Amino acid sequence: LDTALGLNRDRIAMVSVSVLGQLALIAADDGDWRACAAHVEAGFDLVRTRGLEEYWQCSLAHVAYARLLHHDRRVSEARSELERAAALARRGAGLVQLAYVLVTLSELLRELGDRRAARELVLEARELLSSAPEPGTRVPRLVAQAESRLRLVLHASAARSAVTDELTPREQAVLLLLPSGLSAREIGSELGISRDTIKTHTKSIYRKLGVSGRRDAVARARELGLL
Numbered sequence: 001l002d003t004a005l006g007l008n009r010d011r012i013a014m015v016s017v018s019v020l021g022q023l024a025l026i027a028a029d030d031g032d033w034r035a036c037a038a039h040v041e042a043g044f045d046l047v048r049t050r051g052l053e054e055y056w057q058c059s060l061a062h063v064a065y066a067r068l069l070h071h072d073r074r075v076s077e078a079r080s081e082l083e084r085a086a087a088l089a090r091r092g093a094g095l096v097q098l099a100y101v102l103v104t105l106s107e108l109l110r111e112l113g114d115r116r117a118a119r120e121l122v123l124e125a126r127e128l129l130s131s132a133p134e135p136g137t138r139v140p141r142l143v144a145q146a147e148s149r150l151r152l153v154l155h156a157s158a159a160r161s162a163v164t165d166e167l168t169p170r171e172q173a174v175l176l177l178l179p180s181g182l183s184a185r186e187i188g189s190e191l192g193i194s195r196d197t198i199k200t201h202t203k204s205i206y207r208k209l210g211v212s213g214r215r216d217a218v219a220r221a222r223e224l225g226l227l
Contacts, residue, residue, distance in 0.1 A: 001026070013050045014057045017043050021060030028067045040065045059089040059097070063104055070108065079108055095132040099125040100139045103146050110150060122146045151224055167208060167226070174201045175226060179218045 001019050008015045020043035027035035043061040047053055066081035082105040089101040106121035125143050129135045146152075151166070167175060170191075177187045188198040206212060209220045221227040 024064030056092040
């Protein structure tokens with residue numbers, strides 16, 4: 001990337017903007033926030049000078065700036081930058097780059113507590129990667145990590161993703177006893193609650209795990225690391 005930047009020398013502005021965004025992200029990954037800031041500043045200087053603010057090639061520079069802001073605990077500003085990056089990337093970025101932008105925004109939204117929006121973005125990122133002929137390894141790994149944090153898993157058919165909501169503490173307690181073979185009445189006795197309440201919790205567990213029976217619930221919970 002350094003070589004590309006040197007050879008281009010801003011003759012094709014979009015090449016330099018794209019390279020500077022990628023260099024800034026590499027610096028962020030390395031925790032070199034001074035270098036990240038320098039690359040971001042150089043990229044945005046070029047964007048302003050050439051009037052390139054509305055081009056999709058600027059999206060990675062916005063992601064890098066968002067990561068810099070997040071490091072400085074300016075989370076609200078970071079969110080705005082990532083939303084801007086996503087809007088730009090949708091105008092023409094490749095499938096993998098757009099997936100990267102979306103999963104980065106998703107992680108921030110999850111951190112802010114907006115799990116519904118985070119899930120939608122991760123599901124979209126996964127769909128994009130499924131259409132990419134050569135997605136590489138990094139972005140698929142980031143998407144998989146985001147799916148795990150949001151409790152997103154693939155159905156056995158792999159045709160679609162299932163969304164698993166957080167279980168309540170009581171549902172978690174019931175879930176832990178499902179592999180035991182105890183009846184609903186016996187589980188209720190163990191937990192000090194009624195059989196009908198156990199049935200209610202069990203139905204909620206099945207719904208959240210996207211299954212229809214006890215055996216499948218145990219299997220899915222093990223996939224998710226809940227058991």
